[in-house]
Amino acid sequence: MILLSHEDWPAHQGRFIALWTDARHAYALYEPGELVAVELVDGAYPALPHAGAGWFQRLARDLNGHKAIGAADTRPAIEHSRDADGRGPWPEFKSPEDEGVHQVAVGPIHAGIIEPGHFRFSVIGEKVLKLEARLGYAHKGTLGMIRGKSPRLAARFAARVSGDATVAHGTAFAHAAEAALGLQVPGRAIHLRAVMAELERLANHTSDIGAIAGDAGFAFLDSRFALARERICAASAAAFGHRLMMDMVIPGGVAGDIATGGGAAILDALDALEVELPSLKRVFEDYASLQDRVVGTGTVPPSLAAAYAAGGYAGRASGQTHDSRLLPGYPPYETFGLYVPVEQEGDVAARIRIRLAEIPESIRLIRDMLNALPDTPIAIAPPIGSGAGLGVAESFRGPVWYWLRIESGAIADVFIADPSTLHWPLLEHAAATAILADFPLINKSINGSYSGVDL
Amino acid sequence: MWKTVARHLLSRAPEPSTGDPGLVKSLRERVGTSRLGRSLAIRHVPAGSCNACELELRATQNLVHDLTQYGLSFTPSPRHADILLVTGVSGKNMREALLQARAAMPEPVLVVAVGDCAVDGGVFKGSPAISGGTDSVLSVDLMISGCPPNPAQIVQGLLSFIEANEFLARAPAPRREMG
Numbered sequence: 001m002i003l004l005s006h007e008d009w010p011a012h013q014g015r016f017i018a019l020w021t022d023a024r025h026a027y028a029l030y031e032p033g034e035l036v037a038v039e040l041v042d043g044a045y046p047a048l049p050h051a052g053a054g055w056f057q058r059l060a061r062d063l064n065g066h067k068a069i070g071a072a073d074t075r076p077a078i079e080h081s082r083d084a085d086g087r088g089p090w091p092e093f094k095s096p097e098d099e100g101v102h103q104v105a106v107g108p109i110h111a112g113i114i115e116p117g118h119f120r121f122s123v124i125g126e127k128v129l130k131l132e133a134r135l136g137y138a139h140k141g142t143l144g145m146i147r148g149k150s151p152r153l154a155a156r157f158a159a160r161v162s163g164d165a166t167v168a169h170g171t172a173f174a175h176a177a178e179a180a181l182g183l184q185v186p187g188r189a190i191h192l193r194a195v196m197a198e199l200e201r202l203a204n205h206t207s208d209i210g211a212i213a214g215d216a217g218f219a220f221l222d223s224r225f226a227l228a229r230e231r232i233c234a235a236s237a238a239a240f241g242h243r244l245m246m247d248m249v250i251p252g253g254v255a256g257d258i259a260t261g262g263g264a265a266i267l268d269a270l271d272a273l274e275v276e277l278p279s280l281k282r283v284f285e286d287y288a289s290l291q292d293r294v295v296g297t298g299t300v301p302p303s304l305a306a307a308y309a310a311g312g313y314a315g316r317a318s319g320q321t322h323d324s325r326l327l328p329g330y331p332p333y334e335t336f337g338l339y340v341p342v343e344q345e346g347d348v349a350a351r352i353r354i355r356l357a358e359i360p361e362s363i364r365l366i367r368d369m370l371n372a373l374p375d376t377p378i379a380i381a382p383p384i385g386s387g388a389g390l391g392v393a394e395s396f397r398g399p400v401w402y403w404l405r406i407e408s409g410a411i412a413d414v415f416i417a418d419p420s421t422l423h424w425p426l427l428e429h430a431a432a433t434a435i436l437a438d439f440p441l442i443n444k445s446i447n448g449s450y451s452g453v454d455l
Numbered sequence: 456m457w458k459t460v461a462r463h464l465l466s467r468a469p470e471p472s473t474g475d476p477g478l479v480k481s482l483r484e485r486v487g488t489s490r491l492g493r494s495l496a497i498r499h500v501p502a503g504s505c506n507a508c509e510l511e512l513r514a515t516q517n518l519v520h521d522l523t524q525y526g527l528s529f530t531p532s533p534r535h536a537d538i539l540l541v542t543g544v545s546g547k548n549m550r551e552a553l554l555q556a557r558a559a560m561p562e563p564v565l566v567v568a569v570g571d572c573a574v575d576g577g578v579f580k581g582s583p584a585i586s587g588g589t590d591s592v593l594s595v596d597l598m599i600s601g602c603p604p605n606p607a608q609i610v611q612g613l614l615s616f617i618e619a620n621e622f623l624a625r626a627p628a629p630r631r632e633m634g
Contacts, residue, residue, distance in 0.1 A: 078548075086550025108552050109500055111531035113512050116501050116549055137548045138503050141584030156578050163507025163603065207513070226517040233514070243605055244507055451505045 001027075001035045001388075006046055009038040015309040015322075016050035018401055018417035019057060021066040028053075029401060029417070031309065032328040033390055040066060047071035051307040052422045055453075059421075062136075063143065063455075078136030078454050095122035096129050104436065108137045115450035123436055131431040131439075133424055138454040146414045151177040151251040151382050151404075154411050158402070159246050161416055162452035167193070167200045168395030169402075169416075169452075170249030175330065175391025176402035177251035181382050187374035189253035190331050195369050196236070196245045196254075197393065198362040199266065203232045203244075204396040205355040205362075206273070208447055212352060213284070215440040216293040224280055228273045235269035238262050253379025263370050270363045281356055294349040298430040298442030301346055308426055311398025311419045313354040314446050318346035324392045324399035336368050348445040384409030395419065397447060418452030472607065474615035478597075482619035485596060491537055491563070491620050494526035497613075498536035500556050502592075503585060504543025507603040508570040512542065514606040515613075522610055525617050533559040538616065544572040544585040545592045553592055565616060566595045569609060571602040578602075 003025075004012060014030030021027070025037040026045035038045050047057055047068035057068035058077035075091060082088035095101045101124050108116035116137035122130040142161055146154045151174075158173035159166045171193050178185060210225025233243040239262025240248050248255050284290065300310070302319030310320055323340045325333040341357035343350040388405040398419025405413040427446045431439055501509060515522040522528070530536050533556045541553065557564065568589035571577035575588040589595050599612035 080548045082547055082551070086547055086554070088551075108549065109556055113499050113509050113529060114501070115504065115506050115509060116552065137546065137552070138501070138505075138543070139546055139548050139584050140503050140505075140544055140579045141582035142579075144584075145579060145582050160505040160507070160578060160602075163505040164510055166505075166507065207510070211513075223518055226514070227519065230514060230517050230519050237605070244510065244603070246507065246602065449506065 001037055004036050004038050006038060006041070009036070010046045010048055012036055015306075016048065016052050017309055017399070018415070018421070019048060019053050019060065020403065020415035020417075021045070021060045021064050022405070022413045026060070026066065027403065027415075029390070029403070031322065032324075033392065035390060035403075043067060044069050051425070052309055055421055055425065056417075059455075076136075078139050080136055091134065093120040093122075093132050098124060098129070100124050101129060117450045119439075121431070121436060121439070126435040126437065128432050128434060128436055128439070131428045133428060135424070135450060136454050138451040140451075140454070142455045143414055143416065146411055148410055150409055151181070151406065151411065154414075155250050156247060158416070159249070161455070162395075162418055162420075162449040163244060163246070164204055164449065165200065165395035165397065165400065165418075165452070166244050166246045167196045167249060168393045168400050169418075170247070171197060171393035172391045172400040172402045173404075173416075174249050174251045175393060176389045176404040177382065177391070177406065179389030179391055180387040180404050180406045181251075181385045181389070182387065183252055183380065183382055185253055186376040186378065186380060187332075188257075188376040189378050191369050191373050192254045192258060192378065193249055194332050195258075195266075195366055196240060196248060197395075198366045198369075199232055199236050200245065201362050201396040202270075202273070202359060202366075203229050203236070205359055206232065208444065209284075209352055209355055212294070212348065212441055212444045213290060215444055216290055218287065218290050221280060221283060221290075224276065228276065231269040231272055235262075235265040238265035250379065252382045253377070255379070257378050258373075266366065266370065270366060273359070274363055277356075277359060284352065284356070291349065293438070293441060294352060294445075295347060297348045297438050298434050298445060299345070299347045300426050300430050302344060304426065304429060305346065308422045310422055310426055312394075312396065312423075313351050313358070314419075314423050314426060315398065316341060316354045317343050317350035319344045322399075324394045328392065330392070332369065335372075336365055338365070348441050351445040382409075397423070397449070416452075416455060418449055420448035420450075420452045423448045424453065472611050472614055474611060474618045478612075478615040479618045482597065482615050485565075485619075493620075494528070495537040495565075495616055495620065496528055496530040496535050497538040497540050498530055498533045498556060498560065499540045499542065500549075500553055502541050502543045502549040502553050502573070502589065503546030503579075504570065504572060508542035508572075511603045511606050511609060512540075512569065515609050517606075520606040520610055522613070525610070525614055527613055527617060533557075534561065536560050537563075538565045538567055538613070539593070540567045540569055541573050541589040541593075542569050544576050544579045544582070545587055545589055546585050548584075550586065550592055557593055565597070566593050567597045567599065567613070567616075568595045569599045569612075570604060571600055574598045574600050
């Protein structure tokens with residue numbers, strides 16, 4: 001960590017990932033894991049000029065009351081200022097001042113089976129001029145629950161920050177705790193974590209591609225991809241005892257070894273997906289009615305994706321090559337290599353193509369890793385120590401970062417940066433390039449986690 | 456393709472699930488006077504979940520678990536719903552929306568809490584940002600625990616409603632009054 005002066009702090013260059021505060025400092029994280037800090041003066045720090053910093057500065061104000069001096073956007077991020085009955089004031093949503101503009105309010109309860117969030121569209125006819133997302137509905141006080149607990153106990157909360165990325169969050173949390181305590185994780189645990197992370201990626205990619213097709217009214221792909229996800233979840237349950245592999249990653253290793261016959265169950269699910277994938281891909285590419293909905297819809301230009309340091313498929317569909325499995329990188333990926341697909345179009349179709357291209361790569365990785373499982377213990381106990389550490393793991397939607405400060409075996413402070421935090425502003429931009437009816441497709445194609453940012 | 460068609464013609468559907476008999480009996484006492492129709496529509500409200508329960512709820516609709524075969528379906532509108540299905544802790548920021556969704560449903564309303572968080576707050580129990588499980592906001596008729604419960608457990612739990620309700624539905628059901 002480098003301590004900067006109030007002048008050097010906003011002038012620092014780099015790909016901005018996250019910002020947070022503790023009692024004495026504000027911290028900013030840049031790729032590939034460069035941590036800088038500035039001292040708080042009267043609970044305030046200079047605002048950062050990076051596009052992605054806005055949300056984090058609003059969040060720091062909501063969580064800790066620390067002000068970013070000179071910030072353009074001072075709306076609350078997750079604070080609703082509600083009374084005991086749950087009632088609170090509505091924020092003012094400002095529309096562009098054009099003739100014939102009206103607002104459409106959607107949520108917090110949505111039509112489908114998804115998380116809560118409020119969207120306020122300013123539209124002129126069908127065309128969306130502006131989208132403002134109001135989040136915070138899934139706020140559970142996760143950071144507060146983690147403080148004061150031991151790393152192993154707190155892992156249960158990391159696993160529930162965003163359920164669809166529970167393995168990635170668990171791994172990033174474990175990486176941070178292990179860095180803070182100087183812990184060397186046994187090889188078998190490292191491999192099993194990566195097997196689970198790639199299974200998680202496959203489960204989410206298959207179900208989301210299907211769901212996007214479903215939102216376009218194309219039920220066939222939805223039901224076939226949902227079946228693929230079901231097979232992967234069933235295999236995960238056979239191998240690791242839980243369909244989403246929740247609570248399997250713990251600081252120091254993994255909570256259980258792969259079950260007898262679990263490897264075979266996983267390989268069977270991968271075979272079934274591999275056999276069907278080319279024909280499903282052909283259906284996606286060949287049906288004009290489906291392509292018409294996704295090509296050129298919800299475009300995020302590469303310059304915008306770069307400004308927000310977008311990760312995962314949302315970044316890779318818009319020319320960003322970053323993948324935290326390679327940079328900063330963590331084991332065991334350097335042993336197995338990794339192909340990262342990149343496209344330039346940045347539309348819904350490109351985001352689907354990236355996910356389709358990531359599926360065979362994850363299948364290959366899982367097969368290779370299961371073939372080379374080291375014969376070591378699966379976990380070692382974390383010592384009761386003190387220290388601070390950063391940890392990262394690549395979830396299916398991008399890099400998840402954890403920062404921990406551990407004092408005498410208990411977590412004194414924590415921050416969690418889900419990639420969704422940088423992707424929600426991209427959704428606001430992408431939605432304003434399209435018509436209202438395309439919003440479900442665009443939202444699903446970026447698929448930001450609500451719970452992951454509401455904390 | 457012909458191979459696939461032949462396999463599907465020869466294969467047999469798995470045995471359908473059934474509800475827990477004890478639960479069906481107690482629910483029947485509650486549903487007994489409710490005059491619900493033969494199929495039940497579900498309105499899902501996430502009150503502060505981590506999205507794992509939503510994933511497994513969606514999975515109840517896939518080709519394997521196929522919830523609709525039992526006459527249960529999800530509806531976007533609370534006005535058309537018989538069952539209010541709540542996932543996640545009862546977060547303070549969702550309390551108002553949850554109460555509004557409940558108020559928008561025609562009586563009688565059956566409330567199901569799905570997942571450990573909805574049952575009693577789960578691991579988040581005691582957090583100042585939440586009021587507890589679903590029963591800290593609404594009275595609950597059925598709780599399906601698990602973190603998250605798997606799709607088969609969710610289907611089995613919901614089936615108890617169908618079976619409790621079927622008993623009366625054999626007689627022509629009178630038209631429901633919209634509340």
